[in-house]
Amino acid sequence: MDSIKAIFRKTLDAAGHFLKYKKHLYIKPLFFIIIAVIIVLISVYVYKNVIHEPEEFITMDFSDNKEEKINYDFSGTTIALDPGHGGEDPGAPSEYGENEDDVVFSIASQLESRLTEAGAEVIMTRKKDETVSLDGRKVDADLFISLHSDAFDDPAISGFTTFYTYPNQEAFGQHLNAALDEHSLLYNRGNQVMEYQVVWQLDYPGVLIELGYLSNEFDDYILNQKDYQDEMVTAIMEGIHSYLNR
Structure with missing residues (x-):
């Protein structure tokens, strides 16, 4: 059990060291990943709520067009x-x-x-x-x-x-x-x-x-x-x- 805790602690320390001192390796890729995720989420929202559910964005008001x-x-x-x-x-x-x-x-x-x-x-x-x-x-x-x-x-x-x-x-x-x-x-x-x-x-x-x-x-x-x-x-x-x- 002590050996597992030691391995886990070393892993956390290594991860912390990487995040603190190796930012130049992951900041740019992380930025582009976040942007890609945002674009996908927006695309899914538009597809579901605009393209395939037109009743939610089409408001047919003919009040100004009454005969x-x-x-x-x-x-x-x-x-x-x-x-x-x-x-x-x-x-x-x-x-x-x-x-x-x-x-x-x-x-x-x-x-x-x-x-x-x-x-x-x-x-x-x-x-x-x-x-x-x-x-x-x-x-x-x-x-x-x-x-x-x-x-x-x-x-x-x-x-x-x-x-x-x-x-x-x-x-x-x-x-x-x-x-x-x-x-x-x-x-x-x-x-x-x-x-x-x-x-x-x-x-x-x-x-x-x-x-x-x-x-x-x-x-x-x-x-x-x-x-x-x-x-x-x-x-x-x-x-x-x-x-x-x-």
Whole structure:
């Protein structure tokens, strides 16, 4: 037992001597180790509390963006709403909530109610979770809006876009794009020409709106929030109103 104590004492003395007289050997390495540990701890915190728990840092407050009390009157206007995908085609997958077909159907259903209250005749290209061909989405109306929330290989891609095909559709896209820009939390990717079938098969003003990218965590999260969906409905209502009263 005495020999063990002696060895332990010698070890402590040696350690003390090293720490006291050999600082030049360990101070710099110790400094860099401490900095590395701090960086790792910060990275872990950000990863856990920011990237994978967006609800803790995203506060959706639309109090400054509330819709003005506009007495919309869309009487005599027939508006077709096309919730993209559905049935056998769920569209883009979601990590935080519903897939694309359910997200856009939720927004379209709310928009249908608001438009009907404003006196518009509304045609829904699908009224439930059902498969509808692109040909079957061609309907006769005055205005046509196809709603989507896309996915992309690069998860960093974010933002909303309005698409049209023909010159007689451009102005409608511009008005919707401007209204969405006022209400969306996402980057505005503009009003672009694109030959999507649901739009090019029409001979009247029609637009396809990509509300965001479900492959992006932020877009995915907010598009699955009811308050944000309500805000998108408000934006589209304002865009239609602006276009019809231009």
